[in-house]
Amino acid sequence: MINDPNRRRFADLLAATTIAAYVLVALGTAVSATDGATSCPTWPGCATDSSLGSLSGDLLLFWAHRVAALVTGLLIVASGLAARQVDIGRRVTWLVGCAIVLFPIQVALGAALVVGGPAAASGLHLVLAMVIFACLLVALVRTLEDGARDRSEQPDAVDPARPVAEASEVTDGGDEEVVTGTDGSGGRIARLRRTAGAYLTLTKPRLMWLLCLVALAGMGLATLTGTPLEPSVAVATLAGGVLAIGASGTFNHVYERDRDRRMNRTADRPLVHDLVPARNALAFGIVLTSASMAVLVAWVNVLAAALTLAAIGYYAALYTVVLKPNTVWNTVLGGGAGALPAIIGWAAVTGSVGLPAIALAVVIFLWTPAHFYSLAIAYRDDYARGGFPMFPVTEGVLAARRHIALYLGATLLAASVLGWLAGLGWVYAVASVSLGAVFLRSVIRQYRRPTDAVALRSFYVSNYYLGAILLAIVLETLVIAG
Structure with missing residues (x-):
């Protein structure tokens, strides 16, 4: 034993x-x-x-x-x-x-x-x-x-101190709703601020930094072909990407608003509390999509715009509507949405698709379940209430941990292959070795201390790992090599 x-x-x-x-x-x-x-x-x-x-x-x-x-x-x-x-x-x-x-x-x-x-x-x-x-x-x-x-592992205890996930900044009630005296201007300003904050929340801004870093790493890898990265192209690609991410998040909020009401994790989203009418949110998503396409077509190239539109459709339609509510493999198959920015970044610089960009996309694709299953373990009861067949809900926590470990192993190997293909040096090696070892240790620790708090820490470590290797790619290709 x-x-x-x-x-x-x-x-x-x-x-x-x-x-x-x-x-x-x-x-x-x-x-x-x-x-x-x-x-x-x-x-x-x-x-x-x-x-x-x-x-x-x-x-x-x-x-x-x-x-x-x-x-x-x-x-x-x-x-x-x-x-x-x-x-x-x-x-x-x-x-x-x-x-x-x-x-x-x-x-x-x-x-x-x-x-x-x-x-x-x-x-x-x-x-x-x-x-x-x-x-x-x-x-x-x-x-x-x-x-x-x-040990006859028992269900993990919910950690009441864990942070609220995924851009839950807008709450129902609060001081901004109070209008004092006869001065209506203060109340109008408070309502405007609240509405603006609700629209910002629809765009899922907490997802933007990592996805933009993926695109920037793709642009950095593209410079290895000898094609320089023009600052205007980089800015336009990131601006179009931010608009596209905002559109995808908004469409996700619109479609999942009824399920969000049943989940503690998402119960404070704007559409749950009618801070933004669903019709207005849908129009907002369409406007963001149109703006993203306009920026990319005008200042980048048609291929980058087409790939970005495909990424919006992948997340908003294929993942949100088809995969997430219907199959246990939703996280695995949905990983392509987060992987596409790597190819978009490369295409923005070269106007084509290259092998190093595909290798980076594979890293992101494999990383996604290793990253997200830890969050799904911590919030499995919430996902069950929402009716989502997430892997820890349908297959159990122990099976989910096994998949985290195996997908992590595949991610680490894919990241090593990426470094080999792209000819990345010691900065990338130090980042991938140190954060990769920490990531692997955090997953092992989930077996030692099977609590929601430990699972959430592994989730955050996975963000640090990916952020570190992406930043290392940017440093090696755009700073050191430049």
């Missing part, structure tokens, strides 16, 4: 091994994408000539990769030895054994690359590292799930 101290120690060791394996993958792709591979032409030592001897960022990255390989190897061996001493089940034993068998092969391929081996070994070296990480992650998830079952 997991309450056995040996089982608990094994789970902790396996968690550390899995995180170390991820760090190794991320650093390995960074070394492959930069000049780090040429900074140290010998193995296992690092004999450099005078021209390579300076302490450069590439050399530090290469040494970090070698240290990570040593630490990961020792942890894999320790996990294998521990697996022989603890009753963990045949599947977990096989998965740890997979890592033990593949790791020496992966190290040998890495050594061959350093001393001038065939270039084809580079791809295989990366693939094996990813397979090792995947084996360890699946073994860890199974081990943690066994522990959760052994």
Whole structure:
């Protein structure tokens, strides 16, 4: 049983091994994408000539990769030895054994690359590292799930101190509604401010910063083609994107207003309290859509405008109307709406669609369930009242945590591939390694402390992770490279 101290120690060791394996993958792709591979032409030592001897960022990255390989190897061996001493089940034993068998092969391929081996070994070296990480992650998830079952996990307690989610700034009642004396101007000003705040809330402004950062990262990646980013294009793309996000959010508010009334999380939205008539809100969304298209067509290009219109339709129609109320896979399939800004950003600069932009979109697509399922766990009762078949509601919290962990693993690997494809360097590597490890640890912690508060913290950490790697892309492509 997991309450056995040996089982608990094994789970902790396996968690550390899995995180170390991820760090190794991320650093390995960074070394492959930069000049780090040429900074140290010998193995296992690092004999450099005078021209390579300076302490450069590439050399530090290469040494970090070698240290990570040593630490990961020792942890894999320790996990294998521990697996022989603890009753963990045949599947977990096989998965740890997979890592033990593949790791020496992966190290040998890495050594061959350093001393001038065939270039084809580079791809295989990366693939094996990813397979090792995947084996360890699946073994860890199974081990943690066994522990959760052994504890007969109870439903998570609702945390009364958790923050209200998603732009719930407008409330019913309040001082602004009070009109004192005979001066009607103060009351009119208060009502105008309240109405303006309600319309602003319809646009879901809290979503804008991250989606705009996705588009900006897409624009940054596009400059790797040699096409410069004109400031006017960047400003127009972001302005059109903000208008499009506002339109999508408004349409979502209009369609879900009846369900919002039944949910504590959304009960203070403007349409719930008739602060804005539904007809006016719909017209507002149409105006925002038209303005977005006008800005993008006039100052960016037709492809970026068409993709933005597709993103509005994806979120407002496909996700909000079709997927969210009807299928448990709504979050997974709906991730395309958040992924499109990466392609829009690239298209704004180049007038086409490129592979690095698609890779970034894949990262966002995979990140979405790893991010949103934590929120859905914390608010599962609310979603049930609203009639939404969210994954934790229909499949249970334990299954949702499994999907969070597996989608997170896929996200981390996809982010590493993105860095490799785009040739991103040490800034991206540091951001993805540090925040990726923190994100993975926060998900593991959900198994250790299965509360709504911990799930919400994981949700916020996921935002920090994505924001950090997007900002790293912007810094590397638009600041450092520029």
